[in-house]
Amino acid sequence: MKTSNDVHFQFASFFDNSQIRPYAYLLSKRLSEGHICIDARDVFSAGLPFDEIVPVHQVVDPENLIFGNAKKAAPFVRHQDKLYIQRYFQYESSILKSIKRLIDKGKENYVDRILKLTSLQDSLYEMNITDPFEANEPKDHQTDWQMAAAVSAFLNNFTIVTGGPGTGKTTTVAKVLSLLFQADPNLKVALAAPTGKAAMRMGESLKTNTLKVPEEVKAKFNKLIPSTLHRMLGYKPNSIYFKHDENNPLLHDVVIVDEASMIDVAMFAKMLDAVRGNTRVILLGDKNQLSSVEAGSLFGDLCKIHEQSNLFTSESINIINEYIKDATRQLPSTAVNSSPDGLTNHIIELRKSRRFNEQSEIGKISLAVIQNDTPQLEAFIQQSQNNAVSIHDEWNEGLLEPHLMEYTKYIQEEDIEKALKLLNQIRVLCAVREGERGLYAINKKIEQFLKRKKIKNHDGSLFSPDGDFYENRPVIVTQNITELMLFNGDTGIIRKDKSGAYKAWFIDHENKLRSVLPAYITDAETVFAMTIHKSQGSEYNKVVVVLPENKEIALLTRELLYTAITRAKEKAVIFADKSTFFATAENKVNRASGIADRINELA
DSSP states (O other): OOOTTOHHHHHHHTOSOTTTHHHHHHHHHHHHTTOSOEEGGGGGTSOOSOSOOOOGGGOOOTTOSSOSSSSSOOSEEEETTEEEEHHHHHHHHHHHHHHHHHHHHHHHTHHHHHHHHHHTHHHHHHTSOOOOOOTTOOHHHHSOHHHHHHHHHHHOSEEEEEEOTTSOHHHHHHHHHHHHHHHOTTOOEEEEESSHHHHHHHHHHHHHOOOOOOHHHHHHHHHOOOEEHHHHHTBOTTOSOBSOBTTBOOOOSEEEESSGGGOOHHHHHHHHHTSOTTSEEEEEEOTTSOOOSSSOOHHHHHHTSSSSSSOBOHHHHHHHHTTOOSGGGSOOGGGBOSSOOTTTTSEEEEOOOSSSOTTOHHHHHHHHHHTTOHHHHHHHHHSOTTSSEEEESSOOHHHHHHHHGGGHHHHHOOSHHHHHHHHTTEEEEESOSSSTTSHHHHHHHHHHHHHHTTOBOTTSOBOOOOSSSOTTOEEEEOSOBGGGTBOTTOEEEEEEOTTSOEEEEEEOTTSOEEEEOGGGOOSEEEOSEEEHHHHTTOOEEEEEEEOOSOTTOTTOOHHHHHHHHTTEEEEEEEEOOHHHHHHHHHOOOOOOOSTGGGGGGGO
């Protein structure tokens, strides 16, 4: 039997009732792995360090530590064969309650919104997709799912829009906002994302979008200031609570959240709790990307509730098709949900990527990874290393080094703003932090390689990575520093200002250059290389992906590899032993939650 060196055993030992301890142990262990509940029957197959395990319904529980409903406070909740720690059951329940509240409130305004939408029909037609079909393009790629999402988000108070890179999530948001601003120019809109980088990118995409919209609407787009979720909700230092909650809700009419797959269950609950019932909430993300670092994968769980994507009632299909002029682009009859549930009409998957078409290598390999298509992945390993995707099936620093020379572009650029943009043209992405192929070792290798090559800084001095703050050190903020308006994931560079003082330079949420004293940034790391988790919400022209040698590491999953590859806009280079590469594509994130079983609570 395991003892004190097992933190989960320690947790279980707090309970005097020996029949409860196996369940407490497994809950603690699975929670650390990102699950928010367990199937109570799993205690019999999990290899737990206990001599006797009793079925949950036979547990003698005089203190009511485990019970069948949530009406009474206690450490654990048993609900529909799932067992939760009380707090996580409450988070999940709160999310379902908030979604139901939004959907029900939206129904009250449905008829009035249809009338408003009808008055905007000409604008809707202007925004219809008109690009030509590609040869042998599947029917579900021809359908104008962007317009389906835009109309749904206009009519409803809760909408999820999912899709891979380049499928037009931000373009869809631009369409929704154009319609909403035309219907009500005084609309209060919040744009948010889990990280500052992702929030800023959404704001930039909206401002540079080529969608045909009235000039007054473009002006509205330019005035929108994206923020992190923490900032939007009103972060309170050293507290798990926010300024905005159920009792002090956000005053926005529309809340749009990008990269929603990164949101953990606690933040998901608090965010939805803070919006009023008559607010439109639009969640954007890629259901195939990594889930949050903390417990829960609520966005993915919601997206995957239906076996088939894009399900609507026949009434909704008829309404949406009224605004799609080209009959070949209209929603097909196969989109009808014959057994509609609470989320029918509210989840739309964008299918066609305009960044990675059917012939794109990055598009092909990302699909092959997420589907674990072994023959296709094998073909990529065998192909030329000069293609848009190249895979090196053995660790060779000599093959890595030519890619590292691209970092010299930002080092030698005198203009700080341009240097920051050049820094983000390439990024090395690591799966793990420790080990020869981990984040810390790779960052050190890159620093020493550039020093060994005698690379010169923009001012003619030699690149010298010595000390905590050196000229041209790239840095990433690893914790929110709200008093400096810096947030987890923000990246910058260290450079001297005109007076010779070292400063950390960033591009802020208004796309303006700003600097802070490096000593104030207490939580920062060198970022020639970054973890794949930290890269979510970012894009680079080239990514160099480094997987560890040990294929048994639990976090090596197809979602991790997919996320890494799809950060690349032009080229993806992968260093991975063949066995590790295939094992990673085979492993799949499978976090337990009760959302699918509780969907009837939305009815």
